[in-house]
Amino acid sequence: SHRYRIAVIPGDGIGREVMPEGLRCLRAAARAHGFGLDVTEFDFASADYWVRHGEMLPPDWREVLGGFDAIFFGAVGWPDVVPDHVSLWGSLLRFRRGFDQYVNLRPVRLLRGVRSPLRDHGPGDIDFVVVRENTEGEYSSIGGRIFEGTDRETVVQETVMTRTGVDRVLRYAFDLAAARPRKHLTWATKSNGISITMPYWDERATAMAGRYPDVTADSDHIDILTAKFVLRPQDYDVVVASNLFGDILSDLGPACAGTIGIAPSANINPDRTWPSLFEPVHGSAPDIAGRGIANPVGQIWSGAMMLDHLGEPDAAAQVVAAIETVLDERPEVRTPDLGGSGTTEKLGAAIADEI
Amino acid sequence: SHRYRIAVIPGDGIGREVMPEGLRCLRAAARAHGFGLDVTEFDFASADYWVRHGEMLPPDWREVLGGFDAIFFGAVGWPDVVPDHVSLWGSLLRFRRGFDQYVNLRPVRLLRGVRSPLRDHGPGDIDFVVVRENTEGEYSSIGGRIFEGTDRETVVQETVMTRTGVDRVLRYAFDLAAARPRKHLTWATKSNGISITMPYWDERATAMAGRYPDVTADSDHIDILTAKFVLRPQDYDVVVASNLFGDILSDLGPACAGTIGIAPSANINPDRTWPSLFEPVHGSAPDIAGRGIANPVGQIWSGAMMLDHLGEPDAAAQVVAAIETVLDERPEVRTPDLGGSGTTEKLGAAIADEI
Numbered sequence A, B: 001s002h003r004y005r006i007a008v009i010p011g012d013g014i015g016r017e018v019m020p021e022g023l024r025c026l027r028a029a030a031r032a033h034g035f036g037l038d039v040t041e042f043d044f045a046s047a048d049y050w051v052r053h054g055e056m057l058p059p060d061w062r063e064v065l066g067g068f069d070a071i072f073f074g075a076v077g078w079p080d081v082v083p084d085h086v087s088l089w090g091s092l093l094r095f096r097r098g099f100d101q102y103v104n105l106r107p108v109r110l111l112r113g114v115r116s117p118l119r120d121h122g123p124g125d126i127d128f129v130v131v132r133e134n135t136e137g138e139y140s141s142i143g144g145r146i147f148e149g150t151d152r153e154t155v156v157q158e159t160v161m162t163r164t165g166v167d168r169v170l171r172y173a174f175d176l177a178a179a180r181p182r183k184h185l186t187w188a189t190k191s192n193g194i195s196i197t198m199p200y201w202d203e204r205a206t207a208m209a210g211r212y213p214d215v216t217a218d219s220d221h222i223d224i225l226t227a228k229f230v231l232r233p234q235d236y237d238v239v240v241a242s243n244l245f246g247d248i249l250s251d252l253g254p255a256c257a258g259t260i261g262i263a264p265s266a267n268i269n270p271d272r273t274w275p276s277l278f279e280p281v282h283g284s285a286p287d288i289a290g291r292g293i294a295n296p297v298g299q300i301w302s303g304a305m306m307l308d309h310l311g312e313p314d315a316a317a318q319v320v321a322a323i324e325t326v327l328d329e330r331p332e333v334r335t336p337d338l339g340g341s342g343t344t345e346k347l348g349a350a351i352a353d354e355i
């Protein structure tokens, strides 16, 4: 039977608390479906590592991680010790770029057992995927400051989009939409205000739409799109967006579906030249870290996305089904963000048992 | 008694339908409070004007409008005739910059008679103001395209922030927070991802917070901030944000408070060297234009903000009170976006009568 080599990076804060539960559920799925997991844990991409080494990653991180089948990631960031833009640009954002994980896939589903903050919506009602561009766009490191410390002080930062970068994520999103029952795609734009890059995004999306006659494609400006997520989330199926807009939509979407504590994400290199990385949407959450109450479902669901990517779709589906069953039928193990009084460990163990 | 000179620009689409109701209510307030209104209507800043002149504005627009006490604006944009980035950059965005309206003030309140899409929230519960930077930041016209039509095609757009620009909007927001009962301010950031301009924004906000010891100030990244608007809108009082983030938050906020159809905005030149401009948050809405069902409350409430700015706070308060009373007590005149079957005119007339 098949064995998969998984690099595990817990990171900071609640990343370290939810990771053991993610692994517990992966191991349960491996036993149930007869495949093996070789897990190697790494301590880099954390504030602790930064304190010891003055860097977030070892110099040979590409070689160290490049041979794994996948990377299972917790969360990074501990601003009391290292500023977020240093820790993130020094680790997670380097992985996304260095391993050319140009698709960030973030499913948004209202599960049974989870209460949406939206009045008129129940399970099944919200079910879409945010496809976020993950390597370029607004997340650039080009720019700087001039006239520092004077009244004329000015900072500039460039958004950079390439035809290669825009087209490949659009193609992925259209392929995904074409394979889903509703075959509907919405691209996020802001071409009325952001007058160069966003009209370009529209232009490429319009061209791509022409190649997918079976997909009904439309666009919304990001401002009204955030409003519509709240007012009509049922209208969305596949939502494709630039790096920044995708970041926003993939926190807002999960909030509409109950909590960002359960939202998973996959940073995918579709060409499979490098490993893909799977992580919860939530961050390291310094405010609740250390209390054992973090919701492990985002980590566990991310593990399911990893199994799917590795070629174990049945195991993946079973993990997601187990999450939903436990949240629905065992309210006593729900974590506080879901209105319960359970702990990270209790919820994780319950899901692993169910698997 | 005082007379105010108002430039009226209905613009496109539903802008033309809601403007008469805005004016009707302003006139009612003028009668009730004993001041005069000299209204001059202009047909520029519209697709019609563009078709006739190949420009959105006459060349001498600054002289034409510069002497008015205020500008009352509907909505601009008719993409079938002129691309949005052309019509907006050719009119509204030129006013904001040309008249140095560097504060865009957008109150978000859940009114009596309006149903929030959020399950656990009723009137009084959501009451905050978005203070949006309105002249610089992500809305720049610097950048361009290279290697056009090839696989190397690349587009670049610059975000530009100046100390002057950032500090003045922060100061306005802190002053506003200091004058409100809760004295709480949140600044939107994304300094973990947008690594140059957003850390700068944090730096200036932190410095400004030091000068306002009575204001409790904190920050949220824009992604989680949009999630918290849905999950905990009651936590916000004054939210200050860059041009793009403010744009997003001031559509999302009103959606959480029921509908963007009622949201007002004020593009303010606090130095009063040029006229300020008052417009609903909603756009020209081509999808519902011409049907007489657009909600006029955003326009009417914007008129109230204008009265406040002109020095008629009692009249302003009365207009807002009339809006709330009518929405609450006369469900039969509510427009379809509020779940009613009323029309633009009926709702406008009911509010004017109430005044």
Ligand SMILES: CC(C)[C@H](C(=O)O)[C@@H](O)C(=O)O
Binding pocket: A192, A193, A223, B088, B247, B281, B283
């Ligand atoms: C139409 C558009 C350019 C404008 C903006 O983004 O500023 C609008 O959305 C607004 O909020 O006033």
Ligand SMILES: CC(C)[C@H](C(=O)O)[C@@H](O)C(=O)O
Binding pocket: A088, A247, A281, A283, B192, B193, B223
């Ligand atoms: C931590 C931050 C840099 C990151 C991002 O903005 O990409 C996070 O918000 C995410 O969504 O993965």
